[in-house]
Amino acid sequence: MCTSCGCGGESGHVLVHEHDDDDDDRGPRPGVGYGWGREVRTVHIERELLAKNNQIATRTRRLLSDIDVTMINLIGAPEAGKTSLVEATLRRLRGDDVQLVVIEGDQTSDVDAKRIERAGGRVLQINTGPGCHLDASMVADGLSAMAPRPRSVVVVENVGNLVCPALYDLGERAKVVVMSVTEGEDEPLKYAHVFRAAELLVLSKTDLAPHVAFDDARCIANVRRVNPRLRVLPVSVVHEDGLDEWCDWLVR
Helix, strand or coil, X not given: CCCCCCCCCCCCCEEEEECCCCCCCCCCCCCECCCCCEEEEXXXXXXXXXXXXXXXXXXXXXXXXXXXXXXXXXXXXXXXXHHHHHHHHHHHHCCCCCCEEEEXXXXXXCHHHHHHHHCCCEEEEEECCCCCCCCHHHHHHHHHHHCCCCCCEEEEECCCCCCHHHCCCCCCCEEEEEEEHHHCCCHHHHCHHHHHHCCEEEEECHHHHHHCCCCHHHHHHHXXXXXXXXXXXXXXXXXXXXXXHHHHHHHC
16 A cells, blocks of 8 residues: 555555454543554554655756756646646657656656657656556656656646645655646645656646636635745646746756
8 A cells, every 4th residue: 555645556554453342332532443453553664665765866956967968757646737848848849959858757657758759759658557656666666667868858647636746755856846727726735745846837728718717816815825935837738828937947
């Protein structure tokens, strides 16, 4: 199980112990639940695994810096527009001297990786199975397989999720949140951790804002409540609004 949310993986963060005494009538106590005779104790595996993850991420960040490669961790909910943004970025940077390398994270399938290939990108698919996020070890293996050349930009499109990906350092230069206007203005308040951890918010699908009664001023106010330093970049892939600014930021 995932040590952060129980979504999948190999190790759990709770253990369940059966009592030998079937007549135990002590009732529920702190740390005990899910019925009589069953005790749930939190085990501190999560801290150890996160520490191991961070060690790998630190090593990855150092190695990428040594070869002048920048890696961006792209985080967003399902259908936020992450893959469309990567496709548009590839088209925008085509012919530029900066190579874009993509690591695509999904629970199953290679649908998005095929889209990236059709857009002309170098892409590696990582499937996490029941897991809801990429970790530093997966990405380190992916980088080894892709071998990005100097001055490359590696874009990691994380699994569609606003929770666990915020907790896992992959060795990236920055976390970027992609949020669609269709998700509503309160998203930064409901998933505050990822907005605090991010350096940039790409507010996507702005062409749909009039159709979903999206209040951009309210959204920005909510962003500022969570992270006053977070830069907000409105983008419409359909109308190509904001793409130059996004690519400039990415290359810088």
